[in-house]
Amino acid sequence: MMAIKRLLPGGWLSAYAFLYVAFLYLPVIFLPIFSINTAATPKFPLSGVTLKWYEDLPRTPALIDATWNSLIVGVSASVLSTVLGILAARSITRYRYPGRRAINGLIMAPLVLPEVIVAISMLLVMLQLGLSLSLFTVVLGHVLVCIPYSMTVLTSGFEGFDRSLEEASADLGESAFGTFRRVTLPMVMPAIISSLLVCFTISLDEFIIAFFLTGTEATLPIYIWGQLRFAAKLPGVLALGTLLLFASFLLMTIAEILRRRAASRTRNEGGLYA
Amino acid sequence: MPELSLAERPHQSERPQSERAMIEIRDVTRSYGAFKALDDASLTIKEGEFFSLLGPSGCGKTTLLRMIAGFDNPTSGSIAVGGQPMDGIPANRRPTNMVFQSYAIFPHLNVEQNVAYGLKRLKLQGDEERRRVEEALAQVSLTGLGKRGATELSGGQRQRVALARALVMRPKVLLLDEPLSALDKKLREQMQVELRRLQQAVGITFVLVTHDQYEALAMSDRIAVMFGGKIAQVASPKEIYQRPVNRQVADFLGGMNFVKAEIVEENGASLVLDTLGFGRVRTDKPKAFVRNGGQATLGIRPERLRVLWDNATAKFEVAGKVVERHYFGEITHLIVEIPGLEKPLSVTETNDFGADDIPVGAPIRLAYDPEALVAMAD
Numbered sequence: 001m002m003a004i005k006r007l008l009p010g011g012w013l014s015a016y017a018f019l020y021v022a023f024l025y026l027p028v029i030f031l032p033i034f035s036i037n038t039a040a041t042p043k044f045p046l047s048g049v050t051l052k053w054y055e056d057l058p059r060t061p062a063l064i065d066a067t068w069n070s071l072i073v074g075v076s077a078s079v080l081s082t083v084l085g086i087l088a089a090r091s092i093t094r095y096r097y098p099g100r101r102a103i104n105g106l107i108m109a110p111l112v113l114p115e116v117i118v119a120i121s122m123l124l125v126m127l128q129l130g131l132s133l134s135l136f137t138v139v140l141g142h143v144l145v146c147i148p149y150s151m152t153v154l155t156s157g158f159e160g161f162d163r164s165l166e167e168a169s170a171d172l173g174e175s176a177f178g179t180f181r182r183v184t185l186p187m188v189m190p191a192i193i194s195s196l197l198v199c200f201t202i203s204l205d206e207f208i209i210a211f212f213l214t215g216t217e218a219t220l221p222i223y224i225w226g227q228l229r230f231a232a233k234l235p236g237v238l239a240l241g242t243l244l245l246f247a248s249f250l251l252m253t254i255a256e257i258l259r260r261r262a263a264s265r266t267r268n269e270g271g272l273y274a
Numbered sequence: 275m276p277e278l279s280l281a282e283r284p285h286q287s288e289r290p291q292s293e294r295a296m297i298e299i300r301d302v303t304r305s306y307g308a309f310k311a312l313d314d315a316s317l318t319i320k321e322g323e324f325f326s327l328l329g330p331s332g333c334g335k336t337t338l339l340r341m342i343a344g345f346d347n348p349t350s351g352s353i354a355v356g357g358q359p360m361d362g363i364p365a366n367r368r369p370t371n372m373v374f375q376s377y378a379i380f381p382h383l384n385v386e387q388n389v390a391y392g393l394k395r396l397k398l399q400g401d402e403e404r405r406r407v408e409e410a411l412a413q414v415s416l417t418g419l420g421k422r423g424a425t426e427l428s429g430g431q432r433q434r435v436a437l438a439r440a441l442v443m444r445p446k447v448l449l450l451d452e453p454l455s456a457l458d459k460k461l462r463e464q465m466q467v468e469l470r471r472l473q474q475a476v477g478i479t480f481v482l483v484t485h486d487q488y489e490a491l492a493m494s495d496r497i498a499v500m501f502g503g504k505i506a507q508v509a510s511p512k513e514i515y516q517r518p519v520n521r522q523v524a525d526f527l528g529g530m531n532f533v534k535a536e537i538v539e540e541n542g543a544s545l546v547l548d549t550l551g552f553g554r555v556r557t558d559k560p561k562a563f564v565r566n567g568g569q570a571t572l573g574i575r576p577e578r579l580r581v582l583w584d585n586a587t588a589k590f591e592v593a594g595k596v597v598e599r600h601y602f603g604e605i606t607h608l609i610v611e612i613p614g615l616e617k618p619l620s621v622t623e624t625n626d627f628g629a630d631d632i633p634v635g636a637p638i639r640l641a642y643d644p645e646a647l648v649a650m651a652d
Contacts, residue, residue, distance in 0.1 A: 162378060167378065168378035169391070172392030173392050173395050174366055
């Protein structure tokens with residue numbers, strides 16, 4: 001009896017943890033599995049293993065266009081939102097002023113706003129402004145959703161940046177610009193790169209805002225959405241999806257490693273380990 | 275007190291003192307709104323001097339140091355370094371270098387790169403830069419650690435890097451902001467000796483900010499004691515300790531017994547005071563003594579009261595009763611009630627003659643030297 005009691009909590013917890021992870025990742029695992037299936041219908045058992053769906057991808061001009069569009073939007077949106085994020089994160093971590101928390105909250109808010117609503121609102125604003133829908137409007141929309149993520153990464157990198165490091169640089173004769181170039185920038189660089197990667201990944205995968213704000217040019221998720229109408233195109237979509245999945249996973253991992261490095265770097269431990 | 279023999283400690287008066295002023299602080303006030311972090315402070319620090327700013331936190335000592343470095347500006351008043359007024363001169367163009375409390379070692383650079391940081395701008399010829407970096411590393415006993423990463427250093431090593439990085443610039447003044455506060459006791463005491471030696475060797479004016487009175491006493495040529503944004507006293511360690519100008523200074527620099535006194539006679543050089551416990555005494559009149567009514571305070575350090583054993587007598591003695599005894603290894607701390615005194619006296623006695631065996635409640639006689647009595651106005 002005692003033995004069972006001792007085992008049970010651990011057993012239940014392990015089972016719970018296993019189900020948890022399965023729930024999170026099982027659907028995602030089907031994607032790569034069916035993408036190497038010879039049959040066009042995603043059904044078990046697999047009829048055979050092939051890479052032909054992957055080989056077909058570069059031979060689809062519409063897909064190449066969509067990839068280019070996604071890259072253009074992703075790079076623009078990540079650079080823009082990271083620049084804006086740097087300015088805001090620097091101000092919020094470095095200075096103390098009234099309304100600092102409120103401003104931080106407002107910047108982070110798009111994270112929890114329903115994306116459909118944001119997309120519709122942006123569409124209305126763009127049309128009111130007389131902007132014709134294009135990749136440019138998609139970039140603007142993506143900047144809006146990326147800034148909260150950029151802020152999160154950057155504030156964790158800037159937080160605890162020991163001001164005395166910049167003072168030490170000035171004390172040793174360096175100008176304000178020289179201090180920025182030789183001390184501030186190298187120290188926060190990992191956080192900046194991390195923010196760029198996170199924003200790029202989000203923009204690459206984002207569908208709703210791109211769907212509302214794009215004109216005739218499709219980004220990758222919109223291209224995928226369009227292809228889903230044709231059953232025969234499904235394996236190609238699965239192959240493309242698998243590639244996107246791995247790209248996102250890789251980029252986010254690098255971003256997280258860099259973010260951690262930045263966070264540990266800015267923390268000047270001084271004499272704590274005396 | 276750090277346990278160091280006299281031979282080990284570089285003596286205060288070994289190096290000839292220049293009388294030339296290196297730093298001149300004139301009527302400097304720094305206000306933040308209604309709060310005055312520094313209130314009309316004036317001070318002259320001499321060339322080649324080891325000078326300490328001593329006081330509790332919030333007394334304005336760090337504010338003053340940061341204004342000398344150029345990280346902060348006086349609301350009014352002026353600061354000159356090496357005869358040059360510093361008004362409007364930013365930190366990067368001042369002939370001062372600082373050792374920060376957190377050391378502020380650049381974490382993305384190694385030891386060598388940290389030390390060479392300021393030299394890079396000077397664009398030195400040939401291998402002059404490397405030579406100077408090595409010389410600085412040798413001065414702080416870090417030879418061979420140049421390639422070590424900043425994050426792989428111990429607290430003591432970080433402190434040495436911070437020192438080398440500042441010294442390599444050959445500043446006119448080295449500013450040290452609580453440089454030893456993050457180190458453990460043993461390392462701190464070792465670094466006190468090393469810092470003093472280093473200062474003697476390089477001959478640069480050192481200005482140290484500290485809240486540790488023993489640190490200030492052990493290292494400085496002169497000390498400024500500060501309270502609430504004001505400079506209370508500027509003097510040599512010995513004078514600060516033996517002749518504090520008021521109760522606040524006396525209290526901050528270790529234990530002191532205070533006895534109420536009545537001024538009987540006052541003339542140019544001496545005071546005659548009446549006390550209940552010590553009777554009528556004549557003492558030197560401190561330079562800063564300003565009479566405040568008929569009352570004064572007489573102070574005596576606990577170690578200047580000696581226990582009189584058996585039938586020994588002294589010219590000046592007080593008698594009382596032991597009420598408490600505390601054992602501290604090499605010394606014993608006695609609390610002695612003296613008839614007529616409102617507060618019992620603290621006495622520290624070495625244990626050579628058995629002070630640790632004096633029973634509580636026993637009658638006791640204490641000898642003192644009238645020289646050890648300090649008159650204070652408040």
